[in-house]
Amino acid sequence: MRKVNSRAQDPKHAQIPTAPFYVLLVALFALYLYFQAVPFLALLFGLLLMVVFVLLIVFEIVGSVKEEGFLRSVLEMAFAIAIVLLLWYGAKALLRTAYPLDVVPSCSMQPSLNRGDMILLQGVTNVKDLNAPVVGVSEPAFARMSNNQSDEFLECVAYKSSDGRLYTSQMLGQGYSVGLYDPLTGGIIPQAAQSGNLVQYTCGTTRVSFSNGTTGTEAYTAAVTIAGTTIIGDKNNSVVVYQTSPLDLFYKLGDDYVVHRLYAIINASGNYYLLTKGDNNPGLDMQFENYPIGISDLQGKVIASVPYLGYIKLIFVKSFTEPAGCNVTMSD
DSSP, X not given: OOOOOHHHHOGGGOOOOOHHXXXXXXXXXXXXXXXXTSHHHHHHHHHHHXXXXXXXXXXXXXXXXXXXXXXXHHHHHHHHHHHHHHHHHHHHHHHTOSOSEEEOOSSTXXXXXXXXXXXXXXXXXXXXXXXXXXXXXXXXXXXXXXXXXXGGOOEEEEEEEETTEEEEESBOOTTOEEEEEETTTTEEEOGGGGTTSXXXXXXXEEEEEETTXXXXXXXXXXXEEETTEEEOOOTTSOEEEEEOOTTSHHHHTTOSEEEEEEEEEEEETTEEEEEEEOTTSSSOGGGGTOOOEEGGGEEEEEEEEESSTTHHXXXXXXXXXXXXXXXXXXXX
């Protein structure tokens, strides 16, 4: 007679079928990604995804307890947690940063990095760890800029005058020109008007592609000049993650940290300050009311990335919907 496993027939030990939930999880994730640009649907699928994910964890734990017994399940769980903690703290020590893993929260680095990418960071303790042009300035010159920071908040925009009014836009339309816009005065200023600034901007145009398949032309910062040295953005420069300051516009908009590329490094008599820009942004961070950052503000530099994995964090911090700017990608 064939022996029957009475434990398997016991309803108390019946396994909860989790396969359908894994299929549902994948389907919800695909729908969440597809409807990112539709706030209501992104929120709906994001919430459902979070609920299913939590349920799967609960079902797996309950199933493990029924199959293996409570004590063994607890020991296995403790072992798994210990491995994760060992890997986490080992990575922190090896990579010399308190933040070895993070997530790209926006589309400002497209196409190099995309929203939801998980990024691996390495700590930065010396300017030699970073790849970007370094320009030397005097400490008094940098102090003058810091004390009059609002004079540096100049944006490259498309503009036209009509009926005595000034119209500005990031995109070029018929009859529009490109120039420097001063938010303080609300007007376009000539290039020479920034001659007293430590960082001076040169405006240009670049092609952009929209998610609907159309293209356009955008005003952007084509170069900066610092103490007579002109620098053009380079996609080979380091990508860094930095903590925002309460004075920064990004902080006021809710961004605790930013993932952007180095544009230039200012050496002010041995003190180093970093100018950053998102690859997909029309201007440097400093042009949008954010202050230059020091090396001590860095969480690290990006050394690797994995697509999509970061969405787990974004969903659980309730960053469900796609932020502004994800529908456009700069060509240059």
